[in-house]
Amino acid sequence: MYDFLAALFAVSRHGRGLQFDVGDGWVQAARRALGRTLLQHLADFAAGRALFVSLVSLLERQARDRGVVGFIRQVEDLPADELVLVLLTSTRAARPAREALRAVLAERGRARAAALRRFAQVFPEELGRVGAVRLARRDPQVLREQLVQLLTAFYERVYAAHEAEARRRVERDVVTQRRLAERLPPEAFVEEATGGLVPDPTVVAEVVVAPSWFVRPYTLVADHVGVRTYVVPTKEEAHRREEEAVLRVARALSDETRLRILRMLAAREMYAQQVAQALGTSHVTALHHLAALRAARLVRVVERGPLRYYVLRREALEAAAAALARFPEPSSARPEGV
Numbered sequence: 001m002y003d004f005l006a007a008l009f010a011v012s013r014h015g016r017g018l019q020f021d022v023g024d025g026w027v028q029a030a031r032r033a034l035g036r037t038l039l040q041h042l043a044d045f046a047a048g049r050a051l052f053v054s055l056v057s058l059l060e061r062q063a064r065d066r067g068v069v070g071f072i073r074q075v076e077d078l079p080a081d082e083l084v085l086v087l088l089t090s091t092r093a094a095r096p097a098r099e100a101l102r103a104v105l106a107e108r109g110r111a112r113a114a115a116l117r118r119f120a121q122v123f124p125e126e127l128g129r130v131g132a133v134r135l136a137r138r139d140p141q142v143l144r145e146q147l148v149q150l151l152t153a154f155y156e157r158v159y160a161a162h163e164a165e166a167r168r169r170v171e172r173d174v175v176t177q178r179r180l181a182e183r184l185p186p187e188a189f190v191e192e193a194t195g196g197l198v199p200d201p202t203v204v205a206e207v208v209v210a211p212s213w214f215v216r217p218y219t220l221v222a223d224h225v226g227v228r229t230y231v232v233p234t235k236e237e238a239h240r241r242e243e244e245a246v247l248r249v250a251r252a253l254s255d256e257t258r259l260r261i262l263r264m265l266a267a268r269e270m271y272a273q274q275v276a277q278a279l280g281t282s283h284v285t286a287l288h289h290l291a292a293l294r295a296a297r298l299v300r301v302v303e304r305g306p307l308r309y310y311v312l313r314r315e316a317l318e319a320a321a322a323a324l325a326r327f328p329e330p331s332s333a334r335p336e337g338v
Contacts, residue, residue, distance in 0.1 A: 007214035047131025056222035080140035173211035252296035
């Protein structure tokens with residue numbers, strides 16, 4: 001189920017600040033399969049920037065063994081007003097806007113217009129305030145119908161053909177992750193599984209780590225009240241893992257801005273806003289560059305209360321240099337176990 005949602009996220013965001021391993025060809029084919037109307041629905045829902053987190057939060061309060069079709073049916077059966085609340089205010093950051101959204105859903109006329117203004121004031125700008133307000137204005141029944149249409153079409157036209165292979169890869173990775181969880185403390189396990197995300201145990205009550213084939217090379221974080229979900233990329237075979245790691249590092253270092261970020265982080269830890277200010281760019285642009293560096297496992301993200309700061313992973317740079325030095329060697333020429 002998490003992989004299904006990650007695949008939808010990839011279709012929404014690939015080439016728009018993020019580059020998923022599935023590649024341009026697969027994403028373009030998926031977009032053609034959805035068609036113009038459903039792609040517009042996807043853009044409308046994703047404009048709030050919390051669609052993925054919201055659907056994950058909905059998934060985690062339902063029976064996960066019902067599969068994609070069962071999940072879509074649960075979305076369809078959810079009362080329309082409740083679904084709007086889930087879509088727009090499931091994230092921890094958006095929770096303060098929930099009561100204002102309840103008023104939007106309950107009121108009519110001038111009272112509703114006033115409630116919409118209040119919702120716009122309290123909804124976090126970084127989560128896509130304009131898109132969220134646009135969705136809050138819509139008829140909840142129509143929103144539910146469009147979301148069900150989108151999820152159903154994406155499953156039938158795109159994901160179903162890959163479901164068996166994705167499940168095989170995910171199930172194999174689940175076994176590996178469980179073994180890792182048995183031998184590492186919780187915080188160390190999360191850092192290893194996510195490639196450098198270090199949660200603050202005083203903030204997160206429960207953690208879910210869910211492998212996904214389509215999320216590669218990123219780790220997606222769904223942060224809702226009481227639960228933090230990390231959708232992490234499945235691991236490849238040893239030789240493919242090293243080749244992909246080399247490729248991701250090369251991509252990350254091919255951009256002058258990201259090289260500047262690494263130099264800054266070599267001097268000190270920094271918050272994303274500090275990085276943006278030092279670069280003279282927007283917060284969102286800085287986050288995109290930091291996501292590429294995190295996907296290459298070159299930075300560690302440490303949570304400190306409501307904030308997150310970034311630290312250079314010097315050991316990762318050393319490992320990348322060693323991998324690059326070995327890269328021209330044919331696999332058969334490498335010592336056994338390397």
